[in-house]
Amino acid sequence: MKTRLLPVLALTALLSSACGSLDIPTPDPKVQIELAVAATLSSLPKSTPIPPPTPYPTPLPPTPVSLSGVFCEYQFCIGHPKDMAFYDVSAAQNQASPSSYTQGILAAYSSSLFLQVVWQPAPGATDPQFMLPLVMQYGADQPSGGVQQISSGRTKVFFQPITPTAGAASTLPYGAAAAWLCGGRAFAWKVYTPQEAQAPALLNDALARFRCE
Numbered sequence: 001m002k003t004r005l006l007p008v009l010a011l012t013a014l015l016s017s018a019c020g021s022l023d024i025p026t027p028d029p030k031v032q033i034e035l036a037v038a039a040t041l042s043s044l045p046k047s048t049p050i051p052p053p054t055p056y057p058t059p060l061p062p063t064p065v066s067l068s069g070v071f072c073e074y075q076f077c078i079g080h081p082k083d084m085a086f087y088d089v090s091a092a093q094n095q096a097s098p099s100s101y102t103q104g105i106l107a108a109y110s111s112s113l114f115l116q117v118v119w120q121p122a123p124g125a126t127d128p129q130f131m132l133p134l135v136m137q138y139g140a141d142q143p144s145g146g147v148q149q150i151s152s153g154r155t156k157v158f159f160q161p162i163t164p165t166a167g168a169a170s171t172l173p174y175g176a177a178a179a180w181l182c183g184g185r186a187f188a189w190k191v192y193t194p195q196e197a198q199a200p201a202l203l204n205d206a207l208a209r210f211r212c213e
Contacts, residue, residue: 070209071117074101076182078189079209080115081202084108089116105138114164114172114192115202122186129158131179135188140165141175152207155180159203164192178203182212 069082080086086106091098099105103120118135122128129147136143145161162175172192176199179188189206191199 069205071106074099074104074119076119076185076187076212077209078117079206080108081113081205084110084113084115086115086117112172112194113202114168116190118188118190119185121184122181123184125181125186128156128179128181128186128188131186131188132158132160132177135177135179135190136162139168139190139192141177141190144175152180152204152210155182155207155210157203157207159200161199162190168192175199176203180207182210185212187212 069079071078071080071086086108088099089105089107104118106117108115116135116138118131118138120131120134132147141162141164143160144163147158147160150157150159157178157180159176159178162177163169164172164175169192172194174194174196175190175192177188177190179186181187189203191202193199193202
């Protein structure tokens with residue numbers, strides 16, 4: 001009986017030592033970011049419906065206010081192309097933790113455009129440039145030009161051309177990011193476009209209808 005057990009014990013010991021010697025590689029952070037961006041883009045609806053108009057406070061006497069091409073929620077408004085609507089990325093990733101007044105992430109996607117808006121608290125901040133790398137990291141984007149300061153009314157806006165992540169750049173090779181402060185919050189905006197000249201015009205349209213409370 002002992003002679004039969006010896007080969008079994010030897011085989012067990014060999015398998016145990018082999019399993020113990022396996023070297024599991026550490027996941028590459030860049031690959032993980034690429035997968036996260038791909039998952040975010042794939043979760044966005046391919047044809048996002050424009051939300052129906054909602055009641056909006058107006059001065060007396062009441063006058064009709066169109067929300068076509070304007071997103072108004074979380075106590076701020078921002079412009080966007082009329083054929084697109086923003087999608088709550090935070091809620092898509094975790095339904096128990098959607099975007100809120102304090103912080104959030106929105107995105108809008110079509111076959112020819114990708115938009116993203118990010119915001120977070122920034123009490124006492126005077127320079128919103130820290131939001132540029134934040135919004136860029138969501139897509140592993142790279143800067144492709146220097147930061148420029150522009151003005152939108154009384155708001156200082158910082159604008160930076162970017163190169164989208166490889167997955168997005170196959171169809172939308174150009175991009176830009178922008179950041180500004182309003183009402184104790186810091187905002188960042190990002191776009192991927194098929195043509196290089198589109199980003200400034202889209203930013204101007206977004207800021208022309210931007211306000212916060």
